[in-house]
Amino acid sequence: EIVLTQSPATLSVSPGERATLSCRASQSVSNTLAWYQQKPGQAPRLLIYGVSTRATGIPARFSGSGSGTEFTLTISSLQSEDFAVYYCQQYSTWPFGGGTKVEMK
């Protein structure tokens, strides 16, 4: 089974700064990767699918990139509403990645 490892576990960022989140797969996964945002008390929200396609209504400051086993979610200029936990998901695995918590510095 493919294992997804996210890093860092916690990322401290100031508003307006750039945030870079990593998701590494234990084997090549082509373009079958998605990213989600989850805030406390809320359901996850799809941000990116197919590695780099933004879901409907997702602001352009969110972008996804990568290939093979290394993938990145970038938030170009962090807004206050972006502080949350972010998960990656590969289409053929059941568990999501362990998550990265983006907190205010």
Next chain:
Amino acid sequence: EVQLVQSGAEVKKPGESLKISCKGSGYTFTNYWFGWVRHMPGIGLEWMGIIYPGNSETRYSPSFQGQVAISVDKSISTAYLQWSSLKASDTAIYYCARRLPGSAAADYWGQGTLVTVSS
């Protein structure tokens, strides 16, 4: 507008049975794969299984095979997640989610159902 509305929070004792539901609206229910996701705070998210309402084809995560049952009632656009004998370790939030066609990415989610299992 696409909506997934889940049944309310449940408090159960170990060994009891439970069936929670998720009703879809605003789209053709039978045309999208649909799944259940467990969220254990501090542990993360995990797909439990998925079902295609059009023909009831169901697939389970190895971690949940034999532990839960997923079903649908197409006539009322509702999916179900069922336990026959709950354990304390089943305490979690359970989400239903619709998958994008041709993808396993979930574009719409229910609001979540908190299941608490305690003696």
